[in-house]
Amino acid sequence: MxxxxxxxxxxxxxxxxxxxxxxxxxxxxxxxxxxxxxxxMIRNILGSLRQAGIVDVQRGSGGATLKLDPxxxxxxxxxxxxxxxxxxxxxxxxxxxxxxxxxxxxxHALLKEPYCAIGKAVRKTMEGCTLADLLEQYYQGLPPEx
Amino acid sequence: MxxxxxxxxxxxxxxxxxxxxxxxxxxxxxxxxxxxxxxxMIRNILGSLRQAGIVDVQRGSGGATLKLDPxxxxxxxxxxxxxxxxxxxxxxxxxxxxxxxxxxxxxHALLKEPYCAIGKAVRKTMEGCTLADLLEQYYQGLPPEx
DNA sequence: CTCAATTGTAATTTATAAAATTACAACTTG
DNA sequence: CAAGTTGTAATTTTATAAATTACAATTGAG
Numbered sequence: 001m002x003x004x005x006x007x008x009x010x011x012x013x014x015x016x017x018x019x020x021x022x023x024x025x026x027x028x029x030x031x032x033x034x035x036x037x038x039x040x041m042i043r044n045i046l047g048s049l050r051q052a053g054i055v056d057v058q059r060g061s062g063g064a065t066l067k068l069d070p071x072x073x074x075x076x077x078x079x080x081x082x083x084x085x086x087x088x089x090x091x092x093x094x095x096x097x098x099x100x101x102x103x104x105x106x107x108h109a110l111l112k113e114p115y116c117a118i119g120k121a122v123r124k125t126m127e128g129c130t131l132a133d134l135l136e137q138y139y140q141g142l143p144p145e146x
Numbered sequence: 147m148x149x150x151x152x153x154x155x156x157x158x159x160x161x162x163x164x165x166x167x168x169x170x171x172x173x174x175x176x177x178x179x180x181x182x183x184x185x186x187m188i189r190n191i192l193g194s195l196r197q198a199g200i201v202d203v204q205r206g207s208g209g210a211t212l213k214l215d216p217x218x219x220x221x222x223x224x225x226x227x228x229x230x231x232x233x234x235x236x237x238x239x240x241x242x243x244x245x246x247x248x249x250x251x252x253x254h255a256l257l258k259e260p261y262c263a264i265g266k267a268v269r270k271t272m273e274g275c276t277l278a279d280l281l282e283q284y285y286q287g288l289p290p291e292x
Numbered sequence: 293c294t295c296a297a298t299t300g301t302a303a304t305t306t307a308t309a310a311a312a313t314t315a316c317a318a319c320t321t322g
Numbered sequence: 323c324a325a326g327t328t329g330t331a332a333t334t335t336t337a338t339a340a341a342t343t344a345c346a347a348t349t350g351a352g
Contacts, residue, residue, distance in 0.1 A: 012240065107158050187312075
């Protein structure tokens with residue numbers, strides 16, 4: 001498998017923004033430090049989230065803020081904006097089945113139905129978890145000043 | 147995030163074996179032709195399926211046959227034997243979150259619950275589709291001699 | 293208005309993982 | 323034993339993800 005960490009990165013970004021944006025200017029540089037990633041990747045992900053209306057990003061002066069209520073942001077909406085390809089190709093298909101073999105001709109069509117069902121199950125589960133849920137979990141047992 | 151093509155390959159292999167093994171000796175060479183893959187990959191996948199008790203493979207003389215009833219073989223059992231890593235790491239995690247950031251310290255733990263839920267949904271859906279289902283679909287509208 | 297800090301984005305490089313290929317010992321059966 | 327095959331390790335090739343470099347455009351402070 002090819003692990004694509006964009007989704008985890010995006011959720012990390014949204015959590016740090018939700019937690020710290022009121023007190024700190026959340027620049028790509030700062031967020032990159034927190035995630036252990038690099039600023040360009042952060043800017044690209046923030047760019048996608050901005051286009052989807054999930055965050056605001058201040059050009060020039062810098063800093064990202066949430067544009068939606070955490071209850072309105074689901075793992076699905078985040079993943080499908082930052083990495084749509086992974087979700088549509090969740091299950092990889094081998095690329096060159098023989099068209100001379102009756103099974104080879106049909107294999108992609110045969111797999112379509114179960115693979116779609118898997119995709120729908122993933123979507124439904126992702127839609128069931130919001131940023132608010134993650135934040136609630138985050139604040140569990142933390143003193144309120146953090 | 148994306149599951150590699152081993153799972154699709156394995157399902158293709160099982161279908162051609164189910165359909166043709168009574169009349170033909172299903173060698174890795176022959177199956178490789180049908181799948182558009184290469185014989186070594188086929189042998190490796192058949193090796194995993196054999197260890198899981200799903201197929202029999204004749205050493206020396208060659209040829210693979212189903213060992214279980216197609217009703218007993220699910221997409222889950224196939225995927226989890228040929229590519230367990232993809233299923234446990236379905237959602238990739240970014241590897242180096244800062245331990246100095248309170249979010250960075252917690253992010254992997256925070257994502258664990260929703261990511262497990264996604265994995266369970268995938269498993270449940272995969273368990274709901276058997277090789278028999280795929281074969282039924284395959285034979286839909288085909289004359290009985292194929 | 294200028295300057296420092298920052299974003300947006302393209303281009304390039306590096307790292308990593310998947311898949312194909314090569315090679316060969318071990319097995320099976322005629 | 324000879325031909326055909328499997329099992330498996332090692333290597334090479336290819337594809338993709340992620341990091342890096344570079345720089346124009348933007349913003350707000352001074």
